[in-house]
Amino acid sequence: MARDERVLRRQARAVQAGLLGAREERVGVVRPLLFTQRGGAGSRHGCAACRASCARGRARDAARRRSPRRGLSLHRRARAPRTGLSPAHRGTHRGRARVLPPRWRPSPRTRGGRCARRAPARASASRGQGARGPVRECRSSSRCRAARARSGSPRARRTRGTARSGPPRCVAGPRAWRRDLVSAAPCARISSAEVLRLYDTRRRETFAFRPRGRTVTMYVCGVTPYDTTHLGHARTFLVFDVLARLLESGGVAVRYAQNVTDVDESILQRAARDGVDWRALGRREERAFLDDMDRLGWRRPDVMPHATREIPTMRGLIDQLIARGAAYRLEGSVYFSVARAPHYGELSRYSRAKMRRILAEQDDARLDDPRRRDPLDFALWRRVPSGPAWPSRFGAGRPGWHLECSAMALRHLGDHIDIHGGGSDLVYPHHENEIAQSETATGTRPFVTFWLHAGPVRLGGRKMSKSDGNMVFVRDALARGTPQALRLYLLDRHYRRPFDHVEDRLAKARTRAAALADRLAGAPMGPIGGDAATREVLTALEDDLHTERAIRAVERLARRAPPTTLASLAALARTVLGIY
Numbered sequence: 001m002a003r004d005e006r007v008l009r010r011q012a013r014a015v016q017a018g019l020l021g022a023r024e025e026r027v028g029v030v031r032p033l034l035f036t037q038r039g040g041a042g043s044r045h046g047c048a049a050c051r052a053s054c055a056r057g058r059a060r061d062a063a064r065r066r067s068p069r070r071g072l073s074l075h076r077r078a079r080a081p082r083t084g085l086s087p088a089h090r091g092t093h094r095g096r097a098r099v100l101p102p103r104w105r106p107s108p109r110t111r112g113g114r115c116a117r118r119a120p121a122r123a124s125a126s127r128g129q130g131a132r133g134p135v136r137e138c139r140s141s142s143r144c145r146a147a148r149a150r151s152g153s154p155r156a157r158r159t160r161g162t163a164r165s166g167p168p169r170c171v172a173g174p175r176a177w178r179r180d181l182v183s184a185a186p187c188a189r190i191s192s193a194e195v196l197r198l199y200d201t202r203r204r205e206t207f208a209f210r211p212r213g214r215t216v217t218m219y220v221c222g223v224t225p226y227d228t229t230h231l232g233h234a235r236t237f238l239v240f241d242v243l244a245r246l247l248e249s250g251g252v253a254v255r256y257a258q259n260v261t262d263v264d265e266s267i268l269q270r271a272a273r274d275g276v277d278w279r280a281l282g283r284r285e286e287r288a289f290l291d292d293m294d295r296l297g298w299r300r301p302d303v304m305p306h307a308t309r310e311i312p313t314m315r316g317l318i319d320q321l322i323a324r325g326a327a328y329r330l331e332g333s334v335y336f337s338v339a340r341a342p343h344y345g346e347l348s349r350y351s352r353a354k355m356r357r358i359l360a361e362q363d364d365a366r367l368d369d370p371r372r373r374d375p376l377d378f379a380l381w382r383r384v385p386s387g388p389a390w391p392s393r394f395g396a397g398r399p400g401w402h403l404e405c406s407a408m409a410l411r412h413l414g415d416h417i418d419i420h421g422g423g424s425d426l427v428y429p430h431h432e433n434e435i436a437q438s439e440t441a442t443g444t445r446p447f448v449t450f451w452l453h454a455g456p457v458r459l460g461g462r463k464m465s466k467s468d469g470n471m472v473f474v475r476d477a478l479a480r481g482t483p484q485a486l487r488l489y490l491l492d493r494h495y496r497r498p499f500d501h502v503e504d505r506l507a508k509a510r511t512r513a514a515a516l517a518d519r520l521a522g523a524p525m526g527p528i529g530g531d532a533a534t535r536e537v538l539t540a541l542e543d544d545l546h547t548e549r550a551i552r553a554v555e556r557l558a559r560r561a562p563p564t565t566l567a568s569l570a571a572l573a574r575t576v577l578g579i580y
Protein backbone atom coordinates (compact mmCIF):
# COMPACT_ATOMS: atom_id res chain seq x y z
CA MET A 1 0.00 0.00 0.00
CA ALA A 2 2.87 2.34 0.76
CA ARG A 3 4.07 1.99 -2.81
CA ASP A 4 0.56 2.81 -4.10
CA GLU A 5 0.48 5.96 -2.04
CA ARG A 6 3.85 7.03 -3.32
CA VAL A 7 2.66 6.56 -6.90
CA LEU A 8 -0.34 8.78 -6.33
CA ARG A 9 1.61 11.44 -4.53
CA ARG A 10 4.17 11.66 -7.26
CA GLN A 11 1.46 12.31 -9.81
CA ALA A 12 -0.63 14.70 -7.85
CA ARG A 13 1.99 16.73 -6.12
CA ALA A 14 3.05 18.80 -9.03
CA VAL A 15 2.51 21.74 -6.79
CA GLN A 16 3.24 22.22 -3.18
CA ALA A 17 2.13 25.78 -2.80
CA GLY A 18 -0.16 27.41 -0.34
CA LEU A 19 0.17 24.93 2.45
CA LEU A 20 0.56 25.55 6.11
CA GLY A 21 2.94 28.37 6.80
CA ALA A 22 3.69 31.83 5.60
CA ARG A 23 3.54 31.04 1.90
CA GLU A 24 -0.13 30.23 2.01
CA GLU A 25 -1.04 33.89 1.85
CA ARG A 26 0.76 34.58 -1.37
CA VAL A 27 -1.26 36.45 -3.90
CA GLY A 28 -0.68 36.18 -7.59
CA VAL A 29 1.44 33.08 -7.36
CA VAL A 30 2.36 31.72 -10.73
CA ARG A 31 2.27 28.02 -10.19
CA PRO A 32 4.05 25.61 -12.46
CA LEU A 33 1.66 23.70 -14.63
CA LEU A 34 1.15 20.07 -13.89
CA PHE A 35 2.86 18.98 -17.06
CA THR A 36 4.18 21.95 -18.90
CA GLN A 37 7.48 23.31 -17.81
CA ARG A 38 8.95 25.78 -20.18
CA GLY A 39 11.98 27.87 -19.59
CA GLY A 40 11.21 31.43 -18.76
CA ALA A 41 12.18 33.87 -16.10
CA GLY A 42 14.40 31.97 -13.79
CA SER A 43 15.16 29.23 -16.23
CA ARG A 44 18.31 27.44 -15.33
CA HIS A 45 18.85 25.99 -18.70
CA GLY A 46 21.66 27.20 -20.79
CA CYS A 47 21.55 25.75 -24.26
CA ALA A 48 21.20 28.24 -27.08
CA ALA A 49 18.14 26.62 -28.60
CA CYS A 50 16.31 26.71 -25.32
CA ARG A 51 17.36 30.27 -24.54
CA ALA A 52 16.00 31.30 -27.92
CA SER A 53 12.80 29.40 -27.22
CA CYS A 54 12.48 31.11 -23.84
CA ALA A 55 13.05 34.52 -25.38
CA ARG A 56 10.37 33.87 -27.96
CA GLY A 57 8.04 32.72 -25.22
CA ARG A 58 8.65 35.87 -23.20
CA ALA A 59 8.00 38.04 -26.24
CA ARG A 60 4.80 36.18 -26.95
CA ASP A 61 3.63 36.54 -23.39
CA ALA A 62 4.41 40.23 -23.39
CA ALA A 63 2.31 40.58 -26.54
CA ARG A 64 -0.49 38.63 -24.94
CA ARG A 65 -0.39 40.83 -21.87
CA ARG A 66 -0.76 43.88 -24.07
CA SER A 67 -3.68 42.32 -25.87
CA PRO A 68 -4.93 39.46 -23.75
CA ARG A 69 -6.71 36.72 -25.52
CA ARG A 70 -9.26 35.65 -23.05
CA GLY A 71 -11.47 32.69 -22.72
CA LEU A 72 -9.57 29.65 -23.82
CA SER A 73 -11.37 26.72 -25.18
CA LEU A 74 -10.43 23.57 -23.43
CA HIS A 75 -8.68 20.42 -24.24
CA ARG A 76 -6.46 21.05 -27.10
CA ARG A 77 -5.16 17.60 -27.09
CA ALA A 78 -3.33 17.91 -30.32
CA ARG A 79 -0.37 15.67 -30.39
CA ALA A 80 1.86 18.64 -30.78
CA PRO A 81 4.78 18.94 -28.41
CA ARG A 82 3.74 20.31 -25.05
CA THR A 83 6.65 22.61 -24.78
CA GLY A 84 8.73 24.72 -27.02
CA LEU A 85 11.75 22.69 -26.04
CA SER A 86 13.30 19.69 -27.56
CA PRO A 87 12.16 16.46 -25.91
CA ALA A 88 15.61 15.98 -24.49
CA HIS A 89 15.31 19.23 -22.61
CA ARG A 90 11.75 18.89 -21.49
CA GLY A 91 11.39 18.68 -17.78
CA THR A 92 14.74 20.24 -17.13
CA HIS A 93 13.33 23.74 -17.07
CA ARG A 94 12.05 24.85 -13.75
CA GLY A 95 11.28 28.40 -14.61
CA ARG A 96 8.01 30.13 -13.95
CA ALA A 97 5.42 28.43 -16.02
CA ARG A 98 3.44 30.25 -18.63
CA VAL A 99 -0.19 30.38 -17.84
CA LEU A 100 -0.90 29.80 -21.49
CA PRO A 101 0.32 26.39 -22.49
CA PRO A 102 2.22 26.10 -25.71
CA ARG A 103 -0.19 23.50 -26.95
CA TRP A 104 -2.49 26.39 -27.69
CA ARG A 105 -0.36 27.24 -30.66
CA PRO A 106 -1.02 25.31 -33.82
CA SER A 107 1.61 22.69 -34.08
CA PRO A 108 3.77 22.43 -37.16
CA ARG A 109 1.86 19.28 -37.98
CA THR A 110 -1.38 21.19 -38.41
CA ARG A 111 -0.07 24.09 -40.34
CA GLY A 112 -0.70 22.35 -43.62
CA GLY A 113 -4.41 22.66 -42.89
CA ARG A 114 -5.85 25.83 -44.20
CA CYS A 115 -8.06 26.39 -41.20
CA ALA A 116 -5.11 26.08 -38.93
CA ARG A 117 -3.18 28.70 -40.78
CA ARG A 118 -5.93 31.14 -41.48
CA ALA A 119 -8.07 31.02 -38.43
CA PRO A 120 -6.73 33.07 -35.58
CA ALA A 121 -8.24 32.56 -32.20
CA ARG A 122 -10.56 35.37 -31.44
CA ALA A 123 -11.44 36.79 -28.14
CA SER A 124 -15.07 37.15 -27.49
CA ALA A 125 -16.22 40.67 -26.81
CA SER A 126 -18.37 39.80 -23.90
CA ARG A 127 -17.88 37.34 -21.10
CA GLY A 128 -19.81 35.45 -18.57
CA GLN A 129 -22.91 33.46 -19.00
CA GLY A 130 -24.24 33.65 -22.46
CA ALA A 131 -20.93 34.81 -23.81
CA ARG A 132 -19.26 32.94 -26.55
CA GLY A 133 -15.86 31.62 -25.74
CA PRO A 134 -13.25 31.91 -28.41
CA VAL A 135 -13.41 29.24 -30.99
CA ARG A 136 -11.37 28.72 -34.03
CA GLU A 137 -13.18 30.57 -36.71
CA CYS A 138 -12.62 30.49 -40.34
CA ARG A 139 -14.67 32.75 -42.50
CA SER A 140 -12.48 33.63 -45.35
CA SER A 141 -10.86 30.47 -46.56
CA SER A 142 -12.15 29.39 -49.94
CA ARG A 143 -11.96 25.76 -48.89
CA CYS A 144 -14.12 26.53 -45.92
CA ARG A 145 -16.63 28.44 -47.97
CA ALA A 146 -16.79 25.55 -50.37
CA ALA A 147 -17.23 23.07 -47.56
CA ARG A 148 -20.06 25.10 -46.11
CA ALA A 149 -21.76 25.26 -49.47
CA ARG A 150 -21.37 21.52 -49.91
CA SER A 151 -22.74 20.76 -46.52
CA GLY A 152 -25.90 22.72 -47.25
CA SER A 153 -26.04 23.50 -43.58
CA PRO A 154 -23.86 26.46 -42.95
CA ARG A 155 -24.85 27.04 -39.40
CA ALA A 156 -21.98 26.17 -37.15
CA ARG A 157 -22.68 24.11 -34.14
CA ARG A 158 -23.21 26.20 -31.10
CA THR A 159 -23.34 24.95 -27.61
CA ARG A 160 -26.20 25.80 -25.38
CA GLY A 161 -25.76 28.99 -23.49
CA THR A 162 -23.81 30.77 -26.16
CA ALA A 163 -24.90 34.00 -27.69
CA ARG A 164 -25.15 34.38 -31.39
CA SER A 165 -24.64 37.30 -33.65
CA GLY A 166 -23.37 37.96 -37.13
CA PRO A 167 -23.25 35.64 -40.08
CA PRO A 168 -23.08 31.87 -39.83
CA ARG A 169 -19.67 30.70 -38.83
CA CYS A 170 -17.57 27.75 -39.53
CA VAL A 171 -16.29 26.52 -36.25
CA ALA A 172 -13.50 24.10 -35.79
CA GLY A 173 -13.17 22.61 -32.36
CA PRO A 174 -10.07 22.18 -30.27
CA ARG A 175 -9.43 18.68 -31.40
CA ALA A 176 -9.77 19.78 -34.99
CA TRP A 177 -6.20 20.90 -34.66
CA ARG A 178 -5.19 17.36 -35.07
CA ARG A 179 -3.89 16.82 -38.53
CA ASP A 180 -6.32 14.07 -39.44
CA LEU A 181 -9.37 16.22 -38.75
CA VAL A 182 -7.95 19.30 -40.33
CA SER A 183 -7.02 17.56 -43.51
CA ALA A 184 -10.23 15.57 -43.73
CA ALA A 185 -12.60 18.38 -42.95
CA PRO A 186 -11.35 21.91 -43.28
CA CYS A 187 -14.18 23.18 -41.13
CA ALA A 188 -14.71 20.33 -38.71
CA ARG A 189 -17.49 21.01 -36.30
CA ILE A 190 -17.34 20.68 -32.61
CA SER A 191 -19.17 17.68 -31.31
CA SER A 192 -20.60 17.83 -27.85
CA ALA A 193 -17.93 15.43 -26.72
CA GLU A 194 -15.18 17.89 -27.51
CA VAL A 195 -16.26 20.58 -25.11
CA LEU A 196 -16.24 20.36 -21.37
CA ARG A 197 -19.80 20.73 -20.19
CA LEU A 198 -20.70 21.33 -16.58
CA TYR A 199 -23.93 21.63 -14.68
CA ASP A 200 -24.45 25.01 -13.08
CA THR A 201 -26.62 24.92 -9.98
CA ARG A 202 -27.62 28.57 -10.35
CA ARG A 203 -28.98 28.15 -13.86
CA ARG A 204 -30.10 24.54 -13.28
CA GLU A 205 -28.69 23.47 -16.61
CA THR A 206 -25.60 22.09 -18.23
CA PHE A 207 -23.52 24.51 -20.25
CA ALA A 208 -20.32 24.47 -22.20
CA PHE A 209 -17.55 25.64 -19.96
CA ARG A 210 -15.61 28.63 -21.22
CA PRO A 211 -13.11 30.13 -18.82
CA ARG A 212 -12.99 33.90 -18.84
CA GLY A 213 -9.27 34.22 -18.64
CA ARG A 214 -6.16 32.27 -19.38
CA THR A 215 -6.25 30.62 -16.00
CA VAL A 216 -9.30 28.82 -14.73
CA THR A 217 -10.11 30.00 -11.24
CA MET A 218 -11.70 27.52 -8.89
CA TYR A 219 -12.77 28.04 -5.31
CA VAL A 220 -13.96 25.19 -3.13
CA CYS A 221 -15.35 25.62 0.36
CA GLY A 222 -12.99 23.79 2.65
CA VAL A 223 -13.10 22.21 6.05
CA THR A 224 -13.65 23.41 9.56
CA PRO A 225 -10.94 21.35 11.18
CA TYR A 226 -12.23 19.96 14.42
CA ASP A 227 -12.66 16.28 13.62
CA THR A 228 -11.25 13.49 11.48
CA THR A 229 -11.71 13.47 7.70
CA HIS A 230 -14.64 11.29 6.69
CA LEU A 231 -15.73 9.90 3.34
CA GLY A 232 -18.09 12.84 2.75
CA HIS A 233 -15.18 15.30 2.78
CA ALA A 234 -13.02 13.04 0.70
CA ARG A 235 -15.60 12.56 -2.00
CA THR A 236 -16.35 16.27 -2.38
CA PHE A 237 -12.69 17.22 -2.63
CA LEU A 238 -11.85 14.33 -4.95
CA VAL A 239 -14.51 15.54 -7.40
CA PHE A 240 -12.74 18.89 -7.68
CA ASP A 241 -9.40 17.14 -7.70
CA VAL A 242 -10.48 15.24 -10.83
CA LEU A 243 -11.86 18.42 -12.39
CA ALA A 244 -8.56 20.24 -11.83
CA ARG A 245 -6.59 17.29 -13.17
CA LEU A 246 -8.85 17.11 -16.22
CA LEU A 247 -8.40 20.80 -16.98
CA GLU A 248 -4.66 20.57 -16.49
CA SER A 249 -4.38 17.49 -18.64
CA GLY A 250 -5.91 19.59 -21.39
CA GLY A 251 -3.14 22.13 -20.97
CA VAL A 252 -5.22 24.71 -19.12
CA ALA A 253 -3.76 26.44 -16.10
CA VAL A 254 -5.87 26.18 -12.96
CA ARG A 255 -5.71 28.35 -9.89
CA TYR A 256 -7.45 26.49 -7.13
CA ALA A 257 -8.20 28.03 -3.75
CA GLN A 258 -9.76 26.29 -0.79
CA ASN A 259 -10.28 27.88 2.57
CA VAL A 260 -9.77 26.60 6.07
CA THR A 261 -12.32 27.90 8.57
CA ASP A 262 -10.02 27.76 11.54
CA VAL A 263 -12.25 29.70 13.89
CA ASP A 264 -15.85 28.67 14.29
CA GLU A 265 -18.39 27.84 16.93
CA SER A 266 -17.88 24.12 16.36
CA ILE A 267 -14.12 24.35 16.89
CA LEU A 268 -14.59 26.40 20.03
CA GLN A 269 -17.17 24.01 21.41
CA ARG A 270 -15.00 20.96 20.68
CA ALA A 271 -11.94 22.63 22.20
CA ALA A 272 -13.91 23.53 25.33
CA ARG A 273 -15.25 19.98 25.58
CA ASP A 274 -11.78 18.45 25.23
CA GLY A 275 -10.08 21.10 27.34
CA VAL A 276 -7.57 22.04 24.66
CA ASP A 277 -6.63 25.31 23.02
CA TRP A 278 -8.84 25.98 20.00
CA ARG A 279 -5.84 26.97 17.87
CA ALA A 280 -3.98 23.78 18.74
CA LEU A 281 -7.09 21.73 17.97
CA GLY A 282 -7.49 23.43 14.59
CA ARG A 283 -3.85 22.97 13.66
CA ARG A 284 -3.83 19.33 14.68
CA GLU A 285 -6.98 18.47 12.78
CA GLU A 286 -5.91 20.44 9.75
CA ARG A 287 -2.66 18.53 9.54
CA ALA A 288 -4.56 15.28 9.91
CA PHE A 289 -6.91 16.35 7.12
CA LEU A 290 -4.03 17.23 4.80
CA ASP A 291 -2.33 13.96 5.61
CA ASP A 292 -5.46 11.96 4.82
CA MET A 293 -6.02 13.81 1.56
CA ASP A 294 -2.36 13.50 0.59
CA ARG A 295 -2.63 9.78 0.98
CA LEU A 296 -5.53 9.92 -1.46
CA GLY A 297 -3.34 11.70 -3.98
CA TRP A 298 -5.28 14.96 -3.68
CA ARG A 299 -4.03 17.71 -5.92
CA ARG A 300 -3.59 20.28 -3.22
CA PRO A 301 -5.04 23.74 -3.80
CA ASP A 302 -2.66 26.44 -4.90
CA VAL A 303 -3.70 28.55 -1.98
CA MET A 304 -5.34 27.58 1.29
CA PRO A 305 -6.28 30.79 3.07
CA HIS A 306 -7.14 30.62 6.75
CA ALA A 307 -9.97 32.64 8.20
CA THR A 308 -7.93 33.89 11.15
CA ARG A 309 -5.28 35.32 8.83
CA GLU A 310 -7.71 37.12 6.53
CA ILE A 311 -9.42 39.32 9.09
CA PRO A 312 -8.20 42.61 7.55
CA THR A 313 -9.62 41.55 4.17
CA MET A 314 -12.94 40.78 5.79
CA ARG A 315 -13.07 44.10 7.61
CA GLY A 316 -12.36 45.83 4.30
CA LEU A 317 -15.20 43.96 2.64
CA ILE A 318 -17.58 44.99 5.41
CA ASP A 319 -16.54 48.61 4.91
CA GLN A 320 -17.30 48.30 1.21
CA LEU A 321 -20.75 46.87 1.92
CA ILE A 322 -21.53 49.60 4.44
CA ALA A 323 -20.40 52.24 1.95
CA ARG A 324 -22.81 50.79 -0.60
CA GLY A 325 -25.65 50.86 1.89
CA ALA A 326 -26.00 47.09 1.92
CA ALA A 327 -24.96 46.53 5.53
CA TYR A 328 -25.98 48.07 8.82
CA ARG A 329 -24.62 48.12 12.33
CA LEU A 330 -26.50 46.76 15.27
CA GLU A 331 -25.05 46.90 18.77
CA GLY A 332 -21.49 46.03 17.85
CA SER A 333 -22.48 43.64 15.09
CA VAL A 334 -22.87 44.26 11.36
CA TYR A 335 -25.58 42.62 9.25
CA PHE A 336 -26.04 42.33 5.54
CA SER A 337 -29.40 43.59 4.34
CA VAL A 338 -30.82 41.03 1.91
CA ALA A 339 -33.27 43.67 0.72
CA ARG A 340 -30.31 45.31 -1.04
CA ALA A 341 -29.52 42.18 -3.04
CA PRO A 342 -32.08 42.06 -5.86
CA HIS A 343 -31.12 38.54 -6.91
CA TYR A 344 -31.13 37.07 -3.44
CA GLY A 345 -32.44 33.51 -3.56
CA GLU A 346 -31.52 32.84 -7.17
CA LEU A 347 -29.14 30.01 -6.30
CA SER A 348 -31.28 28.00 -3.92
CA ARG A 349 -34.68 29.14 -5.25
CA TYR A 350 -36.10 28.55 -1.80
CA SER A 351 -39.13 30.33 -0.45
CA ARG A 352 -38.69 32.73 2.44
CA ALA A 353 -40.46 30.27 4.71
CA LYS A 354 -38.03 27.51 3.82
CA MET A 355 -35.07 29.82 4.30
CA ARG A 356 -36.30 30.76 7.74
CA ARG A 357 -36.78 27.13 8.64
CA ILE A 358 -33.23 26.27 7.62
CA LEU A 359 -31.79 29.26 9.44
CA ALA A 360 -33.57 28.28 12.63
CA GLU A 361 -31.74 24.94 12.55
CA GLN A 362 -28.28 26.47 12.11
CA ASP A 363 -25.81 26.14 14.93
CA ASP A 364 -25.04 29.83 15.15
CA ALA A 365 -28.62 31.07 14.81
CA ARG A 366 -28.70 31.78 18.51
CA LEU A 367 -25.93 34.33 18.07
CA ASP A 368 -28.01 36.49 15.77
CA ASP A 369 -29.79 39.56 17.02
CA PRO A 370 -33.59 39.31 16.74
CA ARG A 371 -33.71 43.06 16.05
CA ARG A 372 -32.41 42.59 12.50
CA ARG A 373 -34.29 44.45 9.79
CA ASP A 374 -35.17 41.16 8.14
CA PRO A 375 -34.92 37.70 9.67
CA LEU A 376 -32.98 36.61 6.59
CA ASP A 377 -30.30 39.27 7.15
CA PHE A 378 -27.08 37.56 8.10
CA ALA A 379 -24.12 38.56 10.21
CA LEU A 380 -21.01 39.96 8.58
CA TRP A 381 -19.46 40.70 11.95
CA ARG A 382 -20.67 39.46 15.30
CA ARG A 383 -20.10 40.82 18.72
CA VAL A 384 -19.53 37.73 20.79
CA PRO A 385 -19.93 37.37 24.54
CA SER A 386 -16.86 35.17 24.95
CA GLY A 387 -14.12 33.39 23.09
CA PRO A 388 -11.62 34.76 20.60
CA ALA A 389 -12.39 38.16 19.11
CA TRP A 390 -10.65 40.61 16.83
CA PRO A 391 -10.75 44.39 17.03
CA SER A 392 -12.65 46.41 14.45
CA ARG A 393 -14.17 49.86 14.20
CA PHE A 394 -17.55 48.26 14.96
CA GLY A 395 -16.21 46.74 18.16
CA ALA A 396 -14.41 43.52 19.01
CA GLY A 397 -15.97 40.46 17.46
CA ARG A 398 -15.69 37.64 14.98
CA PRO A 399 -16.43 37.57 11.26
CA GLY A 400 -19.44 35.74 9.89
CA TRP A 401 -18.79 32.43 8.18
CA HIS A 402 -20.24 33.50 4.83
CA LEU A 403 -18.12 36.62 4.80
CA GLU A 404 -14.97 34.55 5.17
CA CYS A 405 -15.41 32.75 1.88
CA SER A 406 -16.36 35.89 -0.04
CA ALA A 407 -13.33 37.77 1.27
CA MET A 408 -10.91 34.94 0.57
CA ALA A 409 -12.30 34.18 -2.89
CA LEU A 410 -12.23 37.83 -3.92
CA ARG A 411 -8.75 38.33 -2.57
CA HIS A 412 -7.14 35.25 -4.03
CA LEU A 413 -9.10 34.73 -7.25
CA GLY A 414 -10.56 38.11 -8.16
CA ASP A 415 -14.03 39.54 -8.68
CA HIS A 416 -15.09 36.74 -10.91
CA ILE A 417 -14.60 33.02 -10.41
CA ASP A 418 -15.01 30.40 -13.09
CA ILE A 419 -15.94 27.51 -10.81
CA HIS A 420 -17.14 27.57 -7.22
CA GLY A 421 -17.72 24.28 -5.54
CA GLY A 422 -18.75 22.66 -2.33
CA GLY A 423 -21.18 20.20 -0.85
CA SER A 424 -24.84 20.46 -1.79
CA ASP A 425 -25.68 21.38 1.82
CA LEU A 426 -23.89 24.70 1.30
CA VAL A 427 -26.27 26.01 -1.36
CA TYR A 428 -28.32 27.82 1.26
CA PRO A 429 -27.46 29.87 3.20
CA HIS A 430 -23.72 29.80 2.64
CA HIS A 431 -23.39 30.15 -1.12
CA GLU A 432 -26.51 32.23 -1.46
CA ASN A 433 -25.03 34.71 0.99
CA GLU A 434 -21.65 34.60 -0.71
CA ILE A 435 -23.24 35.70 -3.97
CA ALA A 436 -25.14 38.52 -2.26
CA GLN A 437 -22.04 39.86 -0.49
CA SER A 438 -19.62 39.53 -3.35
CA GLU A 439 -21.81 40.92 -6.10
CA THR A 440 -22.99 43.82 -3.97
CA ALA A 441 -19.45 44.72 -2.90
CA THR A 442 -17.81 44.49 -6.32
CA GLY A 443 -20.71 45.36 -8.59
CA THR A 444 -19.57 42.42 -10.76
CA ARG A 445 -22.19 39.94 -11.81
CA PRO A 446 -22.13 37.02 -11.91
CA PHE A 447 -19.67 36.41 -9.12
CA VAL A 448 -19.37 32.80 -10.24
CA THR A 449 -19.99 31.31 -13.68
CA PHE A 450 -20.40 27.71 -12.61
CA TRP A 451 -21.66 26.59 -9.22
CA LEU A 452 -20.87 22.92 -8.73
CA HIS A 453 -22.31 21.02 -5.80
CA ALA A 454 -21.43 17.49 -4.83
CA GLY A 455 -24.15 15.28 -3.41
CA PRO A 456 -23.89 14.05 0.16
CA VAL A 457 -22.34 10.78 1.28
CA ARG A 458 -24.87 8.84 3.32
CA LEU A 459 -24.64 6.05 5.81
CA GLY A 460 -27.79 4.10 6.48
CA GLY A 461 -29.81 6.68 4.58
CA ARG A 462 -28.59 9.62 6.65
CA LYS A 463 -26.05 12.19 5.59
CA MET A 464 -22.60 11.44 6.92
CA SER A 465 -21.70 14.40 9.09
CA LYS A 466 -19.65 15.40 12.06
CA SER A 467 -22.63 16.88 13.78
CA ASP A 468 -24.57 13.58 13.56
CA GLY A 469 -21.54 11.48 14.36
CA ASN A 470 -22.31 8.83 11.70
CA MET A 471 -19.01 8.80 9.91
CA VAL A 472 -16.61 6.46 8.18
CA PHE A 473 -13.13 7.89 8.36
CA VAL A 474 -10.73 8.05 5.45
CA ARG A 475 -7.88 6.62 7.47
CA ASP A 476 -9.96 3.60 8.48
CA ALA A 477 -10.90 2.95 4.88
CA LEU A 478 -7.27 3.36 3.82
CA ALA A 479 -6.14 0.92 6.46
CA ARG A 480 -8.03 -1.82 4.62
CA GLY A 481 -7.15 -0.94 1.03
CA THR A 482 -5.15 1.19 -1.34
CA PRO A 483 -5.84 4.86 -1.98
CA GLN A 484 -6.52 3.99 -5.61
CA ALA A 485 -9.28 1.65 -4.50
CA LEU A 486 -10.84 4.30 -2.28
CA ARG A 487 -10.70 6.85 -5.10
CA LEU A 488 -12.31 4.36 -7.45
CA TYR A 489 -15.01 3.69 -4.88
CA LEU A 490 -15.81 7.35 -4.17
CA LEU A 491 -15.73 8.39 -7.82
CA ASP A 492 -17.87 5.50 -8.95
CA ARG A 493 -21.03 7.55 -8.84
CA HIS A 494 -21.87 10.83 -10.51
CA TYR A 495 -20.87 13.67 -8.24
CA ARG A 496 -24.31 15.29 -8.11
CA ARG A 497 -26.00 12.13 -6.91
CA PRO A 498 -26.04 11.16 -3.26
CA PHE A 499 -23.51 8.47 -2.44
CA ASP A 500 -24.58 5.65 -0.12
CA HIS A 501 -21.70 4.05 1.65
CA VAL A 502 -21.85 0.25 1.47
CA GLU A 503 -18.97 -1.84 2.80
CA ASP A 504 -19.52 -4.54 0.18
CA ARG A 505 -19.08 -2.07 -2.64
CA LEU A 506 -15.93 -0.75 -1.03
CA ALA A 507 -14.57 -4.30 -0.86
CA LYS A 508 -15.49 -4.79 -4.51
CA ALA A 509 -13.74 -1.55 -5.41
CA ARG A 510 -10.55 -2.95 -3.88
CA THR A 511 -10.79 -5.98 -6.15
CA ARG A 512 -11.52 -3.79 -9.17
CA ALA A 513 -8.58 -1.48 -8.46
CA ALA A 514 -6.27 -4.46 -8.06
CA ALA A 515 -7.49 -5.95 -11.36
CA LEU A 516 -6.93 -2.65 -13.13
CA ALA A 517 -3.45 -2.34 -11.67
CA ASP A 518 -2.67 -5.88 -12.88
CA ARG A 519 -3.87 -5.14 -16.38
CA LEU A 520 -2.07 -1.83 -16.69
CA ALA A 521 1.06 -2.95 -14.89
CA GLY A 522 4.05 -2.53 -17.11
CA ALA A 523 2.25 -0.32 -19.60
CA PRO A 524 4.28 2.77 -20.37
CA MET A 525 2.78 6.13 -19.48
CA GLY A 526 1.86 7.37 -22.90
CA PRO A 527 0.43 10.68 -23.98
CA ILE A 528 -3.27 11.26 -23.57
CA GLY A 529 -3.60 11.19 -27.29
CA GLY A 530 -6.31 11.01 -29.86
CA ASP A 531 -6.93 7.28 -29.82
CA ALA A 532 -10.39 5.82 -29.39
CA ALA A 533 -9.74 4.69 -25.83
CA THR A 534 -8.75 8.18 -24.77
CA ARG A 535 -11.73 9.68 -26.51
CA GLU A 536 -14.21 7.42 -24.81
CA VAL A 537 -12.89 8.14 -21.34
CA LEU A 538 -12.57 11.86 -21.93
CA THR A 539 -16.02 12.06 -23.45
CA ALA A 540 -17.47 10.73 -20.21
CA LEU A 541 -15.47 13.18 -18.12
CA GLU A 542 -16.23 16.14 -20.34
CA ASP A 543 -19.93 15.39 -20.04
CA ASP A 544 -20.40 16.99 -16.62
CA LEU A 545 -17.67 14.91 -15.03
CA HIS A 546 -19.23 11.47 -15.29
CA THR A 547 -16.41 9.81 -13.41
CA GLU A 548 -18.34 6.57 -13.00
CA ARG A 549 -18.71 6.19 -16.77
CA ALA A 550 -15.06 7.08 -17.24
CA ILE A 551 -13.97 4.48 -14.69
CA ARG A 552 -16.10 1.78 -16.29
CA ALA A 553 -14.67 2.68 -19.68
CA VAL A 554 -11.12 2.47 -18.34
CA GLU A 555 -11.80 -0.93 -16.81
CA ARG A 556 -13.49 -2.31 -19.92
CA LEU A 557 -10.88 -0.96 -22.29
CA ALA A 558 -8.05 -2.18 -20.09
CA ARG A 559 -9.52 -5.66 -20.35
CA ARG A 560 -10.24 -5.62 -24.06
CA ALA A 561 -8.28 -2.91 -25.80
CA PRO A 562 -5.17 -3.76 -27.75
CA PRO A 563 -1.91 -3.28 -25.88
CA THR A 564 -1.12 -0.25 -28.02
CA THR A 565 -3.79 1.82 -26.29
CA LEU A 566 -2.81 0.82 -22.77
CA ALA A 567 -0.28 3.64 -22.53
CA SER A 568 -2.88 6.38 -22.89
CA LEU A 569 -5.30 4.50 -20.65
CA ALA A 570 -2.66 4.16 -17.97
CA ALA A 571 -1.91 7.87 -18.20
CA LEU A 572 -5.59 8.77 -17.95
CA ALA A 573 -6.23 6.40 -15.07
CA ARG A 574 -3.30 7.78 -13.14
CA THR A 575 -3.07 11.46 -13.97
CA VAL A 576 -6.75 12.34 -14.30
CA LEU A 577 -8.67 9.78 -12.25
CA GLY A 578 -5.92 8.69 -9.90
CA ILE A 579 -7.25 5.14 -9.76
CA TYR A 580 -4.10 3.41 -10.98
Ligand SMILES: [Zn+2]
Pocket: 220, 221, 222, 405, 430
Ligand atom coordinates in the same frame (compact mmCIF):
# COMPACT_ATOMS: atom_id res chain seq x y z
ZN1 LIG B 1 -17.40 28.66 1.77
